[in-house]
Amino acid sequence: DVMRAADAAKLASLQYPTQRGIYRRRLLDALNDGERRDSIARLAEGSPEERARSRWLTAQREQQLVMIAELLDRQLLLSNQSSSRSLQESLMRNSPLSALDHYYRGRLPPLIRKLAKKLAAKHRPRLRSAKRGQPDIRRTLHRSVAYDGVPFKRYWRHRRREKSDIYLLCDLSGSVGRWSQVLLLFVQALAEVLPRSRCFVFCGESIEISDILREHPADEAVALIQQRHGLGSSDYGRALRSFRASVEGTLSRRSTVMILGDGRGNGGDSGIDALRYLYQHSRLLLWLNPEPVSRWYTGDSEIRRYQSACHHVAECGSLRQLEYLLDELLTRLP
Structure with a gap:
């Protein structure tokens, strides 16, 4: 269903991260997400069987949302293979690893x-x-008296660190x-x-x-x-x-x-x-x-x-x- 929705939404045209919201909306529309949410809300107020059906539909929708996010990430990576290195690195850092194809995994x-x-x-x-430790101000100032207040020698508080x-x-x-x-x-x-x-x-x-x-x-x-x-x-x-x-x-x-x-x-x-x-x-x-x-x-x-x-x-x-x-x-x- 998600792949058919991707074709209907012309996902292959996605090129820039700023377009993610637009194409996500198109994919959800192609999946009739509005009707599904209405159905989930309606079933949630019904009988125990209908509430169980509502929970199942909610879980299915959440899985589809994850798939949609990965599809968007993968398409952005495919569309920007020839883009600047900084943009590629930014996409690779922010995309789920599951969205990276072989081309990008080799660059990880x-x-x-x-x-x-x-x-x-x-x-x-x-x-x-x-x-090194922390400065020992008291010892440093005390010793500096012999040099007219000039801290020629600095002392450190050494604490044994595990x-x-x-x-x-x-x-x-x-x-x-x-x-x-x-x-x-x-x-x-x-x-x-x-x-x-x-x-x-x-x-x-x-x-x-x-x-x-x-x-x-x-x-x-x-x-x-x-x-x-x-x-x-x-x-x-x-x-x-x-x-x-x-x-x-x-x-x-x-x-x-x-x-x-x-x-x-x-x-x-x-x-x-x-x-x-x-x-x-x-x-x-x-x-x-x-x-x-x-x-x-x-x-x-x-x-x-x-x-x-x-x-x-x-x-x-x-x-x-x-x-x-x-x-x-x-x-x-x-």
Whole structure:
């Protein structure tokens, strides 16, 4: 239905981001969205069966809205392949990764390195300052008396700082594998300002791949990880339990745990007890979900249960969202 609506709305003519609203309206009109909304409102006031029908229609409409947004993003990218680099990068940063075709996915690693370099430059001075300490005004002024008040020698208050540990667990299954690859590229590029990071991936059992990221160039490392460990469907129960077994000896109150996945375990064990252990024994547990929020509580998603055992759950479907979340994480590191 959405693809037929795209043809009726002449979506191929979309060229500029400012036209998104116009073509979105055309697509919704082609799908008779006004009549559907009236029907949803009318059924919502009826019998239990009619209310159930209203909820089903609402879920179907939300899925179509997500598809429409991705279609608009994809068409903008296709229409601007020959445009300036800055416009392409802006579109790539703001578009959901699911909207990027093969042409643009091949251009992600250089853009990720560029964004990571910008983040590193922003946070490097703060981390260096933290290592040096804070000025000790009292001692500096006291010693300056011997030099007629000229502070020839400056003193610093040194406070022992505990280094932060970063643990990253990424779902490599087909549904979210490309988002995990992007996050791994970010973490590799940010090695200078992400201290003591350890990276794990899973479809079934979680496997540490920190050595691969350290020993190979970015593109080669991601290809090796996907080739060796990226086959299969998600088993969150097995993954979370094996991840807990790998890190529980080193996990502490200075540890930050990041998990990237859609929380869809195909109806299997959720592993919620292992996740609660990670939550209770870490300073911060952050879950990154690449799915739009409108889909979090549909189908076999366990994200509602996982939210109860995380400090924060955030959508990360685009480069801009992921860049923002990593910026916030680096800002909060001690």
